[in-house]
Structures are given as C-alpha cells and as structure tokens.
Amino acid sequence: MNKLISIVGPTGAGKSSLALQLARRLNGEVISADSRQVYTYADIGTNKKPLGDSAITTLEKHSGKWVVNGIPIWGYDIVDPDQDFSVSHFVSSALPKVHDILGRGKVPIVAGGTGYYVEALLGDSSYSEVSPDSELRDWSKHQKVEKIVEELRQIDPIIINELNTDALMNKQRMVRYLEIAQAKGSVKNAEIISPLKDSLEITKIGLAAEREFLYRKAEAWAEKIMQGGLVDEVSQLIDLGYKDTKILSGIVYSPVVRNITGEISVAEALENIKSQLRNYIRRQLIWFRRDKEISWYFITDNTFDQKIAELLESSQ
RNA sequence: GGCCUGGUCGCCAAGUGGUAAGGCAUGGGUCUGCAAAACCCUUACGCGGGGGUUCGAUUCCCCCCCAGGCCU
DSSP: OOEEEEOSSTTOOOOHHHHHHHHHTTEEEEEOTTTTBBBBOOTTTSSSSSOOTTOOOOOOTTEEEEEEEEEEEEEESSTTTTTTHHHHHHHHHHHHHHHHHHTTTTTEEEEEOOOHHHHHHHSSOOOOOOOOOOOHHHHHTTTTHHHHHHHHHHHOOOHHSSHHHHHHHHHHHHHHEEEEEEHHSSSSGGGGOTTHHSSEEEEEEEEOOHHHHHHHHHHHHHHHHTTTTHHHHHHHHHHHOTSHHHHHHEEEEEHHHHHHHHHHHHHHHHHHHHHHHHHHHHHHHHHHHHHOOOOOEESOOOTTHHHHHHHHHOOO
C-alpha cells in the first residue's frame, strides 16, 4: 500500500521545515494545505517565504508550486487574491497531485495548518461541490438565522434534526446548507468524502508545544515580518487592486491595511496581529485535538530531534 | 497642609440601598465551498481597607490607604 504522510499543527510549530526534511529523506514532495498560501503575492504574511531562514538555500517560484532546496511544494500561488478559493478547490487541486506524486514513485507529504483542508483531502471530513448561489446569499443578508433554518427545514428536515444548537445559530453555515439543499434536494445528497483514507497508508504527525511557547514564537514572528517587508507586501497588494479581498481582510493582513489607511498606529497593528495569531493558534489546537490518529511531537521536548530521527527510520 | 475627582473580574468599563451590564482578553466547543472564516459556551459569594447607619450596603455616613488633578 502506498504511503502518505501528513504534518499538522498550529502556526509556527515548524511544519514546513519538517516537511522539507522528510521529503529529502524519503524522496517525497510536499503539498501545502493552507487556505492562505494559495494566493499569489502573499508570501511574507502567509509565511510561504520565511524571513531569515538559513536552512533555505534555493527557492524558485512557479505557478501552483514553489521549489525549495530542490523540493517541490505544491499548493502555493494557485490563484490570484481576487479569485474564489475553498475546500473543494483545494481538494480538486491536491487530490490529483497526490496521485501524480505517487505515480512518480515518490511520497506525498501533506503539511498545513488549515485543518479542514487536510481532513477533506484525506477523507476524514466531508465537503460538497455545490457552487455559491449569490442570489441566495444576498437575500440571506437581511434575514435572521431562524428564517434560514425554517427554509432549510422545508427542503431537508432530516438535516435539521442532525444539527446541533451551535450550528443552528450559525447563519453562515445555515445559508450554506440551504444552498446545498436547494441545489441537490438534501444536504446528504451532496456529500463528498475523499477516497484517500481507504487507499493509502497514512501517517499523521502533529507538531505542538506549550501554549505559551507557541504564543511567544508567533509574537516574535509578527515583529519580524512587521519590520521585514509585510507592510511593503500589503502596499503592493493594495496597489494591485486587491484591497477588499479575503486575504487582506484576514488576520495578519487586516491590521496592516488599517495602519496604512491611517486608522491605527504601527504599534496597535502589531498588537492586533499578535492577538489574532494567539487566537488562531488556540483554534488550530482545538481543531486538531479531535483527530485521535495524530501522533504528537513536542518541539520543545529535548528528545524531539531523536524522536523525529526514529520516525524517519521507521518510515524508510 | 488644604480642596477636588476617582479606586468595580487580567484590561477597558456600566451600575443600584435588596444582593454586580457590556466589550476585550482568557479558556472550552461546533465544523458538507468564505475555515487565517463563521458561530456557540465560559470567567467577580465580589465592587481599595476598617468602622457605623439599616431588616438589608458594592451603593448612605465617618476614618484610613492609594492614584490623578488643583491650591497654598
């Protein structure tokens, strides 16, 4: 059975560098599972381009992949910032890549912090390919969740019973379910589960550390990119006309935009970025906690290198 | 030395003589195309300290402490 390795964990835990190491050792190629690294022109704020990483000796950018130290990393620069991108796009792009890599006799190494993307690709989480219905979405803006839920109940009462109360209060998700139900008759009908889980031997590696350590590391990174090119990157994105895109309204980027437009100071922007990163790390840890198949490695453990070495031995 | 204002959860901050809003942060959680998203839940037997009045005070009175401002 063919092998696939996945590496997950919160930002800053070192997923990419471990992925590169494993790729070199095992004759593999990396697939990035990150909802922000797919965008062109967003290199520093997404950490595609780590600042001051001496381990990186060569770096070539191509559309859809970068080649770092001779190792291909797929999933970078797939689309421009003004284009739609979502789980389904990710799986459509990554799944063929997995087969492609296997077909060349190499090992696919999926590394990323977007838990939903990783799970959808591996088959641990379902998704659907129903396209957004802009009319429905516009209409829903002026509706209450209850109204959306009622509409959904008319079409698909079964799903309503299966949903928990948290979901029923989440308008964004209810609109999506209604969208799917309207297109397919029921939410269940649209369910897609990736087949990878059953056709590959998957090794899941989780990288983690103490909360405080991760927070401090993320804060240090924030300071580094703030001084080292993030502002220029954001200015460039704005100049290219991408001011109102998803990437610029997300964490790390939005405070910089607000600083550039004069709403907040540099210091405030930095604090904002740090606080958003801490929050993000927390949510990532909560997400990955669910998957009991993940073997966790603590990067602060002084036997970390040794344990990784043992892992490499066993996966040869 | 005198006068004034203020001292409420980690931070910001409402408020009442009848038993402490809210925001942020924190922590937990949900997850079928926005997932670095969206949403849900969670946090002060306590309102600077000590007396007093009262059936009852965080809220009223007295003293003290602290912070800021002003005056001599």
